[in-house]
Amino acid sequence: MTSISAAGSATGPAPYIYVTTRMRVRKSKLLPREEYLRMLNMSLPEITRIIEETQYKAEVDELSPSFSGIDLMEVALSWNLAKEYQKILEITPGRLKMFLQTYLRSWDIQNVLAILRGKSQGMRTGKIKEILIPAGSLDRITLDRLLAEDSPERVVEALKGERLFPVIEREFPAAQESGSFARMENELYKAYYADLIETARAGVKGGRAFLEYIRLEIDICNLQAAFRLRQGPLPEDARDMFIEGGEVKPDELVRLSAAEQPDELIETLQQRVGIDALGGLVDQIRGDAPIHEIENALTRLRLDKMTRISKRNVISIVTILDYLERKRFEVMNLRALARGKESNLPAERIQSYLVI
Amino acid sequence: MALKDVKPTRSELINLKKKIKLSERGYNILKMKRDGLILEFFKVLEEAKETRGEILEKYERAFEMVALANTVEGAIGVKAAAMAVKESPTLDLKKKNIMGVVVPEIESQAVRKTLAERGYGVLGTTSVIDETASAFEELVEAIIHAAEMETTMKRLLDEIESTKRRVNALEFKVIPELKEAGDFIKMRLDEMERDELVRLKKIKAKNA
Structure with missing residues (x-):
């Protein structure tokens, strides 16, 4: 408690050092990639047991009178995420807290x-x-x-x-x-x-690096929306469905969404996220593959980008946000594993939806 | 028709002949109707079979998609997106006539929705929700089409059954009975004619 108030009252880099250190510790406790790969070969009860035995135990116990089965798992995971974020908000001081609240x-x-x-x-x-x-x-x-x-x-x-x-x-x-x-x-x-x-x-601190990231996120979000809008007749208010602030402007996105062939849209996406990042996915999109497959790839890409920025700006907001996002995806991955196993989806397919 | 109730008169024979002619005409028409209905039934049956297959296929796809959506977005995300839709599909019932059989024609509205009509925002959801919604919309459409086909089939079957009963009744009961009654009257009239002839002969012999 002393350390929190000390960090809260401190000016300069002190609050950043305090919070980022705590976030790095928390990040080290997240499930590693190998654990997910191991869980892919487990049955649903085994995955449930692992979830119950880890940091999610308190929520599972708390919610067990109201929920059961897979729903209990999902709600417990979400509650844990909510509690974790609330705790982070509690330990974050001053302007940093304001930024996190916005995020x-x-x-x-x-x-x-x-x-x-x-x-x-x-x-x-x-x-x-x-x-x-x-x-x-x-x-x-x-x-x-x-x-x-x-x-x-x-x-x-x-x-x-x-x-x-x-x-x-x-x-x-x-x-x-x-x-x-x-x-x-x-x-x-x-x-x-x-x-x-x-x-x-x-x-x-790290605002400039974060801006670079958020622009990428906006562009990815807009391009995903453009791919989705292409599936049906373009609504009159299509322009209003895009976010301002990215590199690709809404008017350009409307034009790309209305184009008969997706080539230009794919090209714009390639230019924005890099050709190597998309790899074989481009052929899949051209071959009418479901958009959610490219969405997953783009989410992974986004997260990697954030981790790279956080490594370059260790004492900055990006390190905190990197943990928040990683935690969110841990919860999503565990939920995907449990739900995927429940629906008898093959392990390879579940793996393609995991952000690891 | 019991033979004892038949009046062996010439006018009754004429009436019976008319009835037989009418029954035979009715029998031929009903037979044609039955055959026509059977032909129509087989046409509808083919379509119904296809629709059934389509439903199964779309059901499997819809449930695969909802499993996928639950995996990617979680049941919470799927429920939240489902809550966004307010407009329910409406059905318009019309009537269609197939060889005198009134069958329903179902027109559905607002089953298939565009992204904008589904009520959720593009920025807060992912495409897996679109694909799931569209898979379920297709399933609902197939169910509505199947309902039309199956009701048509049921009505046609009922009509075929009742037409078949009428044809059989005409073929095996009404017409044979009428013919039997006609034969009986003819026989009775011939007999009465012979009686009359014998009677006349006897009177002639007595007078001579």
């Missing part, structure tokens, strides 16, 4: 949208609660308070003062009228990335 706001978007959608469809509170992961700046108590509201309008009212409120307030009437929260979701993510860029520019 973790994507979870808030997910949770608030789930509540709004659930409320407008008249779903039971318990059912909505099952899909909330309080890993962002809106903690469990705040989310419970939102869940207790009796209408989506009241949920929006209750969000007053939160960073998401201006976008939600602006988009809510149209969403309520059309019954679709898709535009609101896209606008929230666009605002999220804009905030992230602004906060990174505000003088956090």
